[in-house]
Amino acid sequence: MNTETVYPILAGKRALVVGVANEHSIAWGCALAFRKLGAEVILTYLNEKAYPHVAPLAADIDAQLLPLDVTQPGQLEALFAVLAEQGQLDIVVHSIAFAPKADLQGGLLDCSLDGFLQAMDVSCHSFVRMAKLAAPLMTQGGTLFAMSYHGANKVVPNYNVMGPVKAALEAACRYLAYELGPRAIRVHAMSPGPLKTRAASGLKDFDRLLNDAVARAPIGELVDIVDVGNTCAYLASPYAHRVTGSTVYVDSGLNIVA
Template structure:
């Protein structure tokens, strides 16, 4: 039997994937994996500037496309109102993060209050807001995913304010997993290794981080967005129905190396 055989184990499921900016986005890797396994996919785009980059991707997989800037009042509610009109939701992917450039590239001691609060709101609390709106639509249970990074657990030079913010996000996933378990809703934080995405380009000396990941990881190579997407697809499938509350590393084993 061919090892390339694909079983449509997510047929009949609907996934909302938030955070696709272009074809290099982690969220796009998730959308591809879900669609490949039979799920219906709904994508969001940040603004009119992002639309020309996201619309062709949505068309490629036959995905519905909705506008969403979580910092704008009412937009998140509008997305879920549109979803509610069409039926249930089974999978939610939160793959968005933001901090003002000055606060991201400066040390934590120099991070402004406004910058810290903005980073926490967009990168962490928006996941709580999404989860609250998603729960009524997950009538048959479901899976929720939020994207983290190893800098949440260990100090990564130049990750700065995003380290504490991602640590809060991982704790949020654990507490949501606890609260939503009785509803058969599973929640995971996903922690990919360094990836060349638009968001990562804002980090100082990111090229050095990529090179170091290759040199130090047990598998000796970088992961890609498909690796992350396939992991989320597995965790959303019946094969992982007893798994919840984990921070799942998709990094070639880099996190185990001192």
């Protein structure tokens, strides 16, 4: 018998979660955690190819489902126009990243200008644009999340162009936390340990990275999407209303090991 007691500390809150591709997505772990704690959830899907994978998940948690491809002019603005008509927004999760395969799998020296700019636009600047549109809807304050990785601060072999891009994302989170703090909007860069997601599958020797994480992390276990989602739910709750601007590691302590 499950005797777990769940307190709906996010009841009455509305959470937009961007980046669910399938049930293995970090964004899905966030959506599950928010919904479990009482929040209303809005999910997005990238395109018609992605829709059949995301729609059943949205149905599972009674979530609204809307299209969003941040590379398409006007789509982000259209999404927030719909949300504005529906009322207040309290939580936003940005869990999207992209780099062309050739630029991702080659070293930084070989990264093309177009590839670098695409990676920066989708993985970093779209979060800034999202924050600008979300802030006016967070009339009672709110919480913004972006997904980073330890490769933003230390060299992780084969992470390549995404290292500098994620470093920019973490810096953007700090500056947004400073600018939005007076409006009671908190901003967090989340840094999960290695996870078996579709995005991670594009990294060379990723299985070796997973095995190394288990061997080196103090807790000796890989994290999963629920771990990340639960941490985000805590940070979005009243229990963390004085926490902002940090890079929050959810990695079994891997980041502290030399």
